[in-house]
């Protein structure tokens with residue numbers, strides 16, 4: 001296994017820098033000074049006026065009970081790169097995942113030379129394994145089942161399924177391909193990349209209770225309803241068992257292209273009827289606040305539903321479907337076409353499959369979508385030095 005060299009953490013240096021900035025002690029400290037120990041940009045004598053960037057976002061711990069990049073950080077970072085790869089038939093997942101976990105720890109701590117001196121900031125890397133690998137351990141384990149086919153799919157065989165998900169998120173988009181390259185180099189010829197997707201999130205909008213959510217490319221605030229409290233996350237998000245998967249969760253990734261011109265041609269009221277929420281502030285058409293659940297029974301005096309019968313907020317509503325809450329953490333895309341990299345996490349795959357099946361009957365949003373990539377992964381439980389990534393499943 002290739003080891004990261006261990007010079008003093010660049011993160012601790014940045015933390016000190018951050019503290020100094022907070023107390024106004026930075027007069028004359030330039031980005032060039034700050035990168036003195038590692039930087040390609042060593043211009044110690046540069047005047048303060050040429051400083052372009054001085055802050056680094058809060059680091060997100062890579063280790064713990066759950067992997068980072070699902071509920072943390074909050075709000076999610078603005079940039080994402082998802083890389084999906086297959087493992088060679090003879091490759092043992094255990095050692096590979098343990099190495100990847102070590103590399104993730106080093107990369108996110110700024111201790112890996114392959115990050116080329118870039119400050120890791122709020123970089124998170126989240127690793128999942130596909131159904132083929134899970135089935136090899138146990139056919140009844142969560143994550144062993146793949147996704148069925150749905151309508152409105154146009155998916156190249158390369159973009160369906162996969163053995164390994166590496167989801168990278170950061171405030172600085174430059175970090176993502178560099179960190180992905182380091183991890184793929186670590187894996188070497190044990191993996192073969194299948195598809196990758198870059199994506200980003202728009203500005204965060206306040207949705208109440210201290211939470212925020214971004215708008216999607218259709219202009220609507222996306223990611224309001226979900227398992228946000230600890231109790232909801234224990235109930236619907238994290239896998240409670242068996243021990244090999246406890247603390248993990250199930251991810252679904254769907255690249256959904258969107259017909260923007262056709263949606264934009266609707267009146268605002270027509271667009272709001274598609275979602276069942278107001279475009280400006282995300283409030284359900286049945287009233288309340290942005291984080292209110294739509295009141296599905298509420299009607300106008302002449303007996304029409306305030307949230308239309310085919311509105312997305314009704315068709316996807318957990319109670320209407322009869323499932324738990326899914327944590328949606330989608331990002332917008334513009335390549336290969338405008339749309340959404342829909343990403344959701346839940347502890348029961350049926351939460352996703354039953355919701356989409358229920359939407360397929362009559363969801364007004366679906367005719368604006370074409371799904372061009374689709375995969376599900378068991379997101380491995382969190383890890384640390386004592387319990388390497390993947391060790392509980394493949395150890």
Ligand code: HEM
Pocket residue numbers: 216218220221222223224225256258275277282293294312313314316317318326328340342352355356359365369
């Ligand atoms: C490109 C496709 C999609 C877009 C643009 C989209 C957008 C939205 C928006 C704007 C909302 C309302 C605000 C919120 O609670 O976040 C919403 C709600 C929701 N969406 Fe989607 N969505 C898409 C696809 C899907 C898919 C494929 C699923 C799952 C199969 C899904 C599940 C949900 C759920 C569960 C809610 C919460 C409903 C509620 O309880 O109010 N969405 N979506």
